[in-house]
Amino acid sequence: MPQPLLDRSEYVEQAYLYQVLRERVDIEMPMQELLEQIRYELLTTTNLPLAIDYLLTELKHSGQMAPAMKKLAHYFTPFQAYLVEEAEKESGRFTMGTALQVLEGEAKYRTTAHNEAGLFFYHFEVLCRNRLNYDRGLTAISNDPTFDRKWAQWILMLRAQVGLVDIADLLFLASDEYRVKMEEAGQSTDGKGPFLFGRKEGRIALGNRRREPLFLFAAMQRHLDYPTVPRPKPADENKDVIPQLMRRMERLESRIKLMEEERRAGIDITKFYAERDGSDSSGAADVQ
Incomplete structure (x- = not known):
């Protein structure tokens, strides 16, 4: 059975939690330490600090937060x-950074006068863009407690x-636009529906048939004004360029030194194995 909706203050604190975690997760601190720090910044009149205590306990035992969040299904x-x-x-x-950004946007959206259609499109676009x-x-x-039985079915x-x-x-088939068109054509709507979306959503869906779904999501986001879904960031292939250049410079410097020594007086290669010869000669003396 779906849990009841939380108070607005709970979502305000959740949005702050996800925002701070997202901003500080880049400094590569353990999630456990981050939660311990942020816990004291949250409003104690909400239930979020208690939920964080439970998350910390699960993190210490299993190293994951998801099992604890599943057990806290009422929150x-x-x-x-x-x-x-x-x-x-x-x-x-x-990534965890993307997940925190999505959760932050959802919590902020719940603090406003949101509707079921906007929340559904936000969730569904997250699945599509991140290939979940x-x-x-x-x-x-x-x-989700926002959706009633008709929505869930x-x-x-x-x-x-x-x-x-x-x-x-x-x-389109689940919109009022389809219902109105059927009524205008004198057709019965028995057995059709449920008509969960408004006429605006129906027109947008009708205008994006046989087109890229991302165009549909972009239009829905503009008209329903739900949070923008974060786009997956491509892997940065330039982060290893500087270390590679440094290693190449070191090799070039060593080669230049060898060339300079060769031009001056020749390369004394004995310094590379003098210590080994000494150990060999001492070993030979011991044998004698």
């Missing part, structure tokens, strides 16, 4: 726990249809 949503779980996977490409698992991700979204239906049917078609 953290299943989608929040799913994002952290994906970020903690060693083999995944979904649709089955597990949409299941987590359907269990439709999201689970989408989980079975995604990849087989154009997402724009599915959105």
Whole structure:
């Protein structure tokens, strides 16, 4: 059963937590130390400090936060726990920095007059842009307390249809724009729906049929004004350039020194094995 929605102050503190973690995670401090520091900065009249205590306990035992977030289902949503779980996977490409940025945007959006459509598109775009698992991700979204039974059933239906049917078609069939067109044509709406999206969302979906889904998400974000989903950043291939140049410079310097010695008086190669010869001669003396 979905947990009730939290008070606005809880989401304000959650947004601050994710923001500070995202800003400080780049300094490569352990997550445990970061949480211990930030805990004292949070508002004590909220339940977030208590939740952090539980997260710290799980971090000390297993080194992960996702299991604790799943157990705190009355405070953290299943989608929040799913994002952290994906970020903690060693083999995944979904980084903790991206997860914290997504969670920060979601928490800030919940502090405003958000609606179900905007929150759904934000979550679904996160799955698409970061190539996360649709089955597990949409299941987590359907269990969000913001969505009622009709929304949850439709999201689970989408989980079975995604990849087989154009997402724009599915959105249009679940919009008031489709219902109005059927009524204008004198057709019955029995057995259709549920009509969860407004006419605006239906028109956007109709205008993006057979097109790249990213265009659909961009249009929805502009009109519904939900947070911008962070784009995956390509790997920085230039971070190793300077160390490589330094090693090459060292090799060049050593070669130049050898060339200078050769031009002056020749290279005395005995200095490279004098110590070894000494050890060999001493060993030979011992044998004699």
